[in-house]
Amino acid sequence: MIEKIGFGFIVIGIAFDFFGCLGLLRFPDIYNRLHSSIKCVTLGTSSILFGLFLCEGFTPAGVKALLCILFLILTAPVSAHVLARSAHKSGVRLSKDSVCDKYAEDNK
Amino acid sequence: MRRLRWLLGLLLIAAILVGIFFLSIPSLLEWQSAFLKKAFLIMLLSASFCFLRILLGPTPADRIAALDIFGILILGFCAILGVTTGRGWYIDIGIAWALQSFISILALGKYLEGKHFDD
Numbered sequence: 001m002i003e004k005i006g007f008g009f010i011v012i013g014i015a016f017d018f019f020g021c022l023g024l025l026r027f028p029d030i031y032n033r034l035h036s037s038i039k040c041v042t043l044g045t046s047s048i049l050f051g052l053f054l055c056e057g058f059t060p061a062g063v064k065a066l067l068c069i070l071f072l073i074l075t076a077p078v079s080a081h082v083l084a085r086s087a088h089k090s091g092v093r094l095s096k097d098s099v100c101d102k103y104a105e106d107n108k
Numbered sequence: 109m110r111r112l113r114w115l116l117g118l119l120l121i122a123a124i125l126v127g128i129f130f131l132s133i134p135s136l137l138e139w140q141s142a143f144l145k146k147a148f149l150i151m152l153l154s155a156s157f158c159f160l161r162i163l164l165g166p167t168p169a170d171r172i173a174a175l176d177i178f179g180i181l182i183l184g185f186c187a188i189l190g191v192t193t194g195r196g197w198y199i200d201i202g203i204a205w206a207l208q209s210f211i212s213i214l215a216l217g218k219y220l221e222g223k224h225f226d227d
Contacts (some may be wrong), residue, residue: 011147014147014184014188019180021157021177024158024177030170037176044184045180045183048184051187052199056190064200067172068206071203072206077216085174086218090169091168
């Protein structure tokens with residue numbers, strides 16, 4: 001029974017990974033792409049790892065998967081923030097459809 | 109033209125998904141269940157999306173973002189292989205890859221901003 005719940009978590013994670021990567025391919029500029037593709041990390045791969053923990057139980061591999069979830073949730077927003085900030089400072093423009101740019105207004 | 113490209117991409121992705129779900133694709137590994145094999149193939153499809161973005165991204169920031177997501181997808185591959193084969197050491201490869209990927213993304217972001225590494 002608990003293995004089937006783990007497989008369910010793996011299905012949720014794979015769906016988030018697939019649609020996040022589709023957004024990475026489809027969206028118009030770097031900020032929108034970061035917005036969709038960071039869902040791959042915090043929801044997609046984390047729930048695949050949680051499914052692995054449910055399948056394996058408290059073996060060394062399962063506990064390592066839990067530690068890996070903790071590491072991912074701590075570091076993925078940091079790397080996304082660093083990327084968006086450095087892209088804005090290096091002069092990557094927003095797409096034509098975007099409405100306002102608060103970061104540039106604040107740094108005038 | 110734009111709509112035609114959109115429709116062509118949609119048809120291509122739908123054809124690949126139908127192929128993954130309904131055709132039997134030969135593989136070298138012995139899979140524990142057919143579900144895990146399909147899961148692995150869908151992850152390969154999304155990794156190919158990341159690779160396409162690395163090839164044709166217009167700015168360097170796009171390429172760095174796609175590289176970040178590619179490293180995270182490799183962690184997912186390692187987790188699925190760990191469930192399939194029952195060997196615990198696959199997840200060690202994933203943890204090492206995620207650590208290295210995080211530090212390299214920080215360094216590349218610093219480089220993109222136009223500063224030295226020790227600023």
